[in-house]
Amino acid sequence: MLNQIISQGKGLLEDSNENDKYFLYGALGNLYRINGQPKKAINCLTYCLNQAVVERNPTRKIVASIRLGEVLKYDSNHKMALDHFNKSLRMCEAHKIDxxxxxxxxxxxxxxxxxxxxxxxxxxxxxxxxxxxxxxxxxxxxxxxxxxxxxxxxxx
Structure with a gap:
């Protein structure tokens, strides 16, 4: 069932605008993490973080960085996960996003x-x-x- 949902989500990417792609890659990243595919999850969530940087959208950068940190933790890369969590904390403080x-x-x-x-x-x-x-x-x-x-x- 989860693989089917992932497949449908990937299919939606083809005709999506950037805003929809951000949402879809975020959802796919979480689904891949749940499905035990951390490398694919990391790729999807890295896309989200890069897109948020391009958009200069601090809220999206924070959310993407938290999600990426979480999947890195699941992939046993705790040091990089902590780096993302600490960056997210600094962004929350710098942009007053509580x-x-x-x-x-x-x-x-x-x-x-x-x-x-x-x-x-x-x-x-x-x-x-x-x-x-x-x-x-x-x-x-x-x-x-x-x-x-x-x-x-x-x-x-």
Missing amino acids: EYLDFVLQHKGKCLMELANLNEAEECFQKALILRKSKENRSLIDSTEQAIGLVREMQR
Whole structure:
């Protein structure tokens, strides 16, 4: 089923404008990641990041960089993933785009946790929790609280 959806998405690329291609490559990147094809996911999400750079669209650069960092983490390239998460944090601060800060911190925290940098991971999760509580989104809050619980278990 997933392969069929990926195939349909690839077919839509042929007649798409740049805005639609950005969306489709982003969706395909996530689908490839879920489907266990990180190299294809990286290619799609790199397209998105490059397109956002060309457009000089900081919001799209942040989103693409977070997504790319996440797939790099799944591909066991934690150092490059952290580079993308840190760039995303700097872009959020530089452009005063706060809506993605909690996502960057959450993903960075997970990456740090996988690297056994537990204190730094917990700091990221705590900052993300504050932001998520201000958003009043229960599922995001729960996700972060679970991550904090897990990192604390690992610290024991």
